[in-house]
Amino acid sequence: MKRNQVRNQIVETASRLFYKQGYNATGVNQIIEEAGVAKASLYQHFHSKEDLLVEYLTIKGTETDNALRAVADSHREPKGKVLAIFDFLASLMGQQEYYGCNFLNISSEIPTGTPRLTELVKKQKDNVRAMFREILKPVHKEKLADELYMLFDAALITNKVHGDAWPVKTARKMAEKIL
Amino acid sequence: MKRNQVRNQIVETASRLFYKQGYNATGVNQIIEEAGVAKASLYQHFHSKEDLLVEYLTIKGTETDNALRAVADSHREPKGKVLAIFDFLASLMGQQEYYGCNFLNISSEIPTGTPRLTELVKKQKDNVRAMFREILKPVHKEKLADELYMLFDAALITNKVHGDAWPVKTARKMAEKIL
Amino acid sequence: MKRNQVRNQIVETASRLFYKQGYNATGVNQIIEEAGVAKASLYQHFHSKEDLLVEYLTIKGTETDNALRAVADSHREPKGKVLAIFDFLASLMGQQEYYGCNFLNISSEIPTGTPRLTELVKKQKDNVRAMFREILKPVHKEKLADELYMLFDAALITNKVHGDAWPVKTARKMAEKIL
Amino acid sequence: MKRNQVRNQIVETASRLFYKQGYNATGVNQIIEEAGVAKASLYQHFHSKEDLLVEYLTIKGTETDNALRAVADSHREPKGKVLAIFDFLASLMGQQEYYGCNFLNISSEIPTGTPRLTELVKKQKDNVRAMFREILKPVHKEKLADELYMLFDAALITNKVHGDAWPVKTARKMAEKIL
DNA sequence: TATGAATGAGAGTTCATTCAT
DNA sequence: AATGAATGAACTCTCATTCAT
Incomplete structure (x- = not known):
């Protein structure tokens, strides 16, 4: 090979x-x-299993960034972009092999005291925050970016906990309201 | 001994x-x-290490329920109760030995196929949802309960990821807005 | 109690x-x-689990002695007594809860260097030898006693190994021949 | 290493x-x-301690088969072959490090419900039966094979119980008689 | 005398990693 | 560069027995 x-x-x-x-x-x-x-x-x-985890998180980070941006790019208006992102989440969660957010899953599993791993997760989530800021920039609502990001993660984590579709619907509704 | x-x-x-x-x-x-x-x-x-985990989650579940209700009880108006809960979260997160939410931490760590554990976490979070519903009942805003619950978990998980106080502040602000 | x-x-x-x-x-x-x-x-x-084993072997020893003698007593002629004993073995082996000879089972399981246990087993088997000698005494064939005893144990052990009824039948046939 | x-x-x-x-x-x-x-x-x-036991039994099975056939091959007449086998047993039992039959020892020790182990023991003993049949074939006495096999196991088990040489001598004598 | 929690020692098994080839 | 056996350390769990009540 x-x-x-x-x-x-x-x-x-x-x-x-x-x-x-x-x-x-x-x-x-x-x-x-x-x-x-x-x-x-x-x-x-x-060099170690942990290095393999870093590779996994790095790759999934890029993939996730690209996927989210592609979804956003498919709409013209900021509000449409944002709502499309929540719809994208909903579609992900409906998939057979969906087991939650790659990064949040790892976040609780890794031992404390491994900064490079916690930083990777944080960095990925900061990318999401930045994406929302970019989306909202044209309409001068950047200050809502972190709120949307929190709804984004809220949808992910509560879907994981409850194993149900209602959280992402609720998150979408909240996003729609605050925009 | x-x-x-x-x-x-x-x-x-x-x-x-x-x-x-x-x-x-x-x-x-x-x-x-x-x-x-x-x-x-x-x-x-x-009987097993897992049984010990069940005991831990059960105890922390009761403690958390009691703590949250005590916080809520210390205020009269629904809005005050809700905001006090987010303030309570903020104070928790400021503590030395705070490592995140007991239940969300475990949630990503336990293998799938252990229903009694996933159910324990879900049940605990359902208690939070029920608490918000109770709080909002007097002002007939029960339908906002799940939104507040999502902000609650959003604060917990994003604080964990970012290691910072801003998420809970943002969550509190959002809660204030929707009420 | x-x-x-x-x-x-x-x-x-x-x-x-x-x-x-x-x-x-x-x-x-x-x-x-x-x-x-x-x-x-x-x-x-x-005082110990081993003491309980001694009690078990002692009781079963007495019960087995009594059962075998009762079977022998139910026949008048030495040959009839002997064949009845093999028929008795066959009926035992056909029982639902038959798991082999109490004594031979233990014999291979106990650690070497526990004389009181090996002696108990040996003593029980010597009782069987003595019984055959007594049975054969009237016809002056005591020297066949050990041969019959060996067929007796052969039936027990090979039935255990093969999980089948043929060994005891073969042993009975051999006993009949040598008498 | x-x-x-x-x-x-x-x-x-x-x-x-x-x-x-x-x-x-x-x-x-x-x-x-x-x-x-x-x-x-x-x-x-x-993969497990039990797998190691399987290896042990398999090896000893082959060794025993070979040893017995070598003994039988060293004699020309069926009767000589058979008696040589009993003499071989007697010599084994006289050795310093003899602790009984590998297979009968294990037989009583293994828990029921482990078919591959009970089958290994049974198979080994069936090899002995087959060997006796082969030996007796030239003189058309195959129907005595199982009788000889029973004397073979009788010698092994009663030697184990009594810790003495008399059983194998008695078994040899019986074998001689029936041939 | 009867109890059930407490115990030291050890059971079998699996882990991530390294080394010799 | 690629391999698979070898490894120390750690894993969860169970044993027969004893001690405090």
């Missing part, structure tokens, strides 16, 4: 398992087994 | 460690060592 | 479990739970 | 201890300590 194929297999498998099962519940043995690579190969590409 | 202090020691120590370090990061060995009891004593009182 | 009731409950429960599950596979917790007595009560009547 | 010596060390040590002390009385800690390997190394080669 080519070097890059090996690395890709590892990252893809780890990402899938970290998301579905959680970081702690996923062992390196399961990763290498399902990825079909040797154990030492994993440690040649990543 | 004294008979009925053993159980208390176990529960108190486990609660402290589960909260500070997380459930997975806390081993029974650490619990018994810091509690100063024998390992078999722990398993005399709790 | 009266003292003797407690002791009886313990002995009966332990006997049942030792026989069905084996000595090692039966824990004192299971015994006291199913017997409905306190743990310390068990240790008041028996 | 050298790569492929680890597995050998584990198997040899476990075999020695399982035979001498029994399966239940032998812990994985003792095995790895006496084998001089790490605990995780044991579990790299065997």
Whole structure:
């Protein structure tokens, strides 16, 4: 297997398992087994399991940023962009393999005292805040950005807790009201 | 060690460690060592580490319910009650040993397929929703209860992510607006 | 509960479990739970789990002796007595709750270096040898006693291994031939 | 430690201890300590202690088959082959480190409900039965095979119980008579 | 005498990581 | 560069027994 194929297999498998099962519940043995690579190969590409988690969060961060911006770009008016984002969340939550927000899930699972991980999560969420600010800039409502971001995370976390669609609907309604 | 202090020691120590370090990061060995009891004593009182987690969540659930209701009871008007709750959150978050919401922390850490744990978290959050409904009943604004609850959880989770006081302030402001 | 009731409950429960599950596979917790007595009560009547095993073997030894002699007594001729014993074995093996010979089962399970236990088993088997000698005395064939005893144990052990009725039939046939 | 010596060390040590002390009385800690390997190394080669028992029984099964057939092959006449087998048993039982039949010892120790283990023992004993049938085929006395097998196991089990040489002598005599 | 909590020691198993090939 | 066996440390849980009440 080519070097890059090996690395890709590892990252893809780890990402899938970290998301579905959680970081702690996923062992390196399961990763290498399902990825079909040797154990030492994993440690040649990543110094530790934690490094693999960083890679996972970084990739998902970029993917999420792009996805959200694509959704926003598909609408012209700020309000439409914002509401489309909540609709996007709703559609995500309806998917079969949805297990919650990649970043919030990890956030509670990682041990305290690992700044680079907590920073990664924070940075990702700051990107969301920045996105809302950009969206609201044309209509001079940047100060509402953090409120929308909080509704965004509220939708994610309460959907996770209650396993139901009502939170994102409520969040959308609240967003609509404050705009 | 004294008979009925053993159980208390176990529960108190486990609660402290589960909260500070997380459930997975806390081993029974650490619990018994810091509690100063024998390992078999722990398993005399709790069939498994998971049972100990249930006890922890149950106790914290009751404590949290009581604390929130006490805060609400200290004000007369619904709006005052609600705002006091967000002020209470802010004061909690300012404490030295605050590590986030007991229940949201556990929520992302427990493996799927443990319904009694997910149910415990959900039930606790439903208590908060019910509390807001009760508070708003006199002014016939019960339909805002879930919105306030979402701001409540939004404050908790975004404070956790950002390690800062701004989220709870923003949440409070939003609550004030919608009331 | 009266003292003797407690002791009886313990002995009966332990006997049942030792026989069905084996000595090692039966824990004192299971015994006291199913017997409905306190743990310390068990240790008041028996200094150790091993002592309980001794009691079990002693009781079963007497019961087995009596049962075999009763079977032998029900026939007049030595040959009839012997064949009746093998028929008795066959009927035992056909029972629902038959799990093999109490003594041979224990024999392989007990750690070496416990003379009092190995002696108990040996003594029980010597009783069987003596019984066959007594039976054969009237016809002056005492020297066949050990041969019959070996067929007796052969039937027990091979029935255990093969889980089938053929061994005892074969043993009976062999006994008939040598008489 | 050298790569492929680890597995050998584990198997040899476990075999020695399982035979001498029994399966239940032998812990994985003792095995790895006496084998001089790490605990995780044991579990790299065997998924469980029970798997190690299967390996032990399988190896001893082959060894026993070979040894018995070698003994039989050293004689020309069926009767000579059979008696040589009983002489072989007698010589085994005279050895310093003889603790009984590997298979009968395990038979009573393993919990019911582990078919692969009971089947292994049964299969080994069926090999003995088949061997006797083969030996007796040339003289058309195959129907005596199971009788000889029963004397074979009778010798093993009663030697174990009585710790004496008389059973195998008696079994040999009986074999001689029926042939 | 009867109790049930408390215990030290050890059970079997799995973890993330490293090393020799 | 790629491998798979080897590893120390830690895991959750259970054992037979004893002690305080």
